[in-house]
Amino acid sequence: MKEEVGAHLTWQWPLVGSVHADTILTTWLVMLVSLAFFWYMGRSYKSNRVNKRQATFEGIVNYLADLTSSTIGKHGERFVPIFIGMFFFIFILNQIGFFPFKELGMPFGGSPTADLNTTVAFALLVFFGIQFVAVRQKGIKAYAHLFKPVLPGPGGIAAMFFLGPLNVVEELARPVVLALRLFFNIFVGELLLFVIATIIASNVKVGPVNLSLAAAVIPFGLQFFNFFVGTLQAFVFTLLSIVYLSLATAEEH
Amino acid sequence: MTSEALILAMMVIGFSLIVAAVAFGSAIGDGIVASKAVEAIARQPEARPNIFTFFFLGVGILEAFPIIGLGLGLYLFFAVTNVPSHIQAIVK
Numbered sequence: 001m002k003e004e005v006g007a008h009l010t011w012q013w014p015l016v017g018s019v020h021a022d023t024i025l026t027t028w029l030v031m032l033v034s035l036a037f038f039w040y041m042g043r044s045y046k047s048n049r050v051n052k053r054q055a056t057f058e059g060i061v062n063y064l065a066d067l068t069s070s071t072i073g074k075h076g077e078r079f080v081p082i083f084i085g086m087f088f089f090i091f092i093l094n095q096i097g098f099f100p101f102k103e104l105g106m107p108f109g110g111s112p113t114a115d116l117n118t119t120v121a122f123a124l125l126v127f128f129g130i131q132f133v134a135v136r137q138k139g140i141k142a143y144a145h146l147f148k149p150v151l152p153g154p155g156g157i158a159a160m161f162f163l164g165p166l167n168v169v170e171e172l173a174r175p176v177v178l179a180l181r182l183f184f185n186i187f188v189g190e191l192l193l194f195v196i197a198t199i200i201a202s203n204v205k206v207g208p209v210n211l212s213l214a215a216a217v218i219p220f221g222l223q224f225f226n227f228f229v230g231t232l233q234a235f236v237f238t239l240l241s242i243v244y245l246s247l248a249t250a251e252e253h
Numbered sequence: 254m255t256s257e258a259l260i261l262a263m264m265v266i267g268f269s270l271i272v273a274a275v276a277f278g279s280a281i282g283d284g285i286v287a288s289k290a291v292e293a294i295a296r297q298p299e300a301r302p303n304i305f306t307f308f309f310l311g312v313g314i315l316e317a318f319p320i321i322g323l324g325l326g327l328y329l330f331f332a333v334t335n336v337p338s339h340i341q342a343i344v345k
Contacts, residue, residue: 067306181317188324195327198337229316236313239306 008115009107023115025108026101030092038088067239072246079133079245086122087238093118094186094230098223111230114187116179123179126241134248142248146171174244178237185233189226193219258343264336268326275322279315286311 008020041057050058064084069076093113102109112118134142146167147160196218204211290308294301330336 180321181314184321184324185317188320188327191324191327195331229320232309232313232316236310239310240314243310 020115020117022102022108022110023112023118026096026110027093027112027118029108030089030096030112033096034089034092064238068242071242072249073251075249076246079242083238083242086241087234090122090182090234090237091231094234095227097186097190098226110190111186113182114190116183119179119183120175122182122237123175126178126244127175130241130245130248133245137249178240182233182237185229189222189229192222193226196222257339261336261339261343264330264334268330268336271322271326271329272319275319279319282315283312286315 009022010018011021011024013019041054044051044054061084064087065080068080068083072079090113094111097109097111097114100109131142147164148167196215199215200212202212286308290304293304297304
């Protein structure tokens with residue numbers, strides 16, 4: 001068994017260089033899956049009677065929509081679709097790693113969110129999207145909070161020089177931490193499975209007890225843990241994006 | 254004890270220290286978040302869904318740190334130094 005964690009199939013593309021083929025193929029697969037799922041959900045509204053599947057789905061969508069509009073405020077209504085789409089897309093991206101496509105010899109498989117490129121792309125999308133929305137709403141005043149604790153007197157200007165860079169760093173740390181949190185949570189889930197597989201493959205025996213066979217029970221619990229973590233991190237990513245957007249577009253009072 | 258074995262022992266201790274420290278800190282944080290959430294629900298039971306949302310947000314943020322620590326530790330353990338193969342070489 002020769003299996004490596006963090007090793008990717010690469011393609012050479014013009015202009016961008018080498019790209020991770022399995023990540024891109026799996027993301028396309030997830031796009032197809034989610035398009036098919038939403039198309040199917042939308043098509044199933046034929047009569048006025050709501051069936052069980054629609055009620056479950058509407059519960060999740062309603063929850064996210066209420067959360068978005070109550071956090072951002074009265075103008076938060078128009079951001080609801082992007083956050084619902086973000087939650088379901090990241091959720092399916094996290095859970096697609098459960099299916100052993102790669103182990104069955106296909107070129108795709110594994111969670112695309114276990115690749116730092118995917119999560120950094122998401123975080124940059126959120127970061128620049130928030131800048132765009134804030135600037136369009138408030139103009140150049142959107143960056144006024146970078147100089148925020150304005151102190152009276154001549155010391156105020158000096159304080160600005162010290163506090164301004166701190167505010168900038170705080171602002172720039174958000175997408176970095178957003179990307180790293182999602183990446184590490186999903187990546188460590190795969191890494192733990194790999195560690196357990198290594199223990200099983202090494203066939204450790206202590207007297208009559210085979211420790212490797214005992215370790216073979218762990219992946220059952222680990223998959224439940226991975227499912228929980230994937231759901232929680234998709235939710236946390238969405239909720240943090242909502243909170244950052246609400247902070248950036250909050251009205252002064 | 255050879256110096257190689259000493260270095261390997263230090264690697265193992267370092268890995269355990271990383272995991273222990275991040276688990277210690279985030280366990281305290283988790284406990285604080287959970288106890289405050291229970292207090293808030295006891296005081297205002299009608300705000301339970303709202304409190305639950307932010308409880309999960311806090312737990313989700315906190316849970317990231319032990320996971321990041323474990324990931325970095327396993328990376329040091331397996332990828333940078335490859336402690337298990339060295340230990341096997343020493344035992345043989």
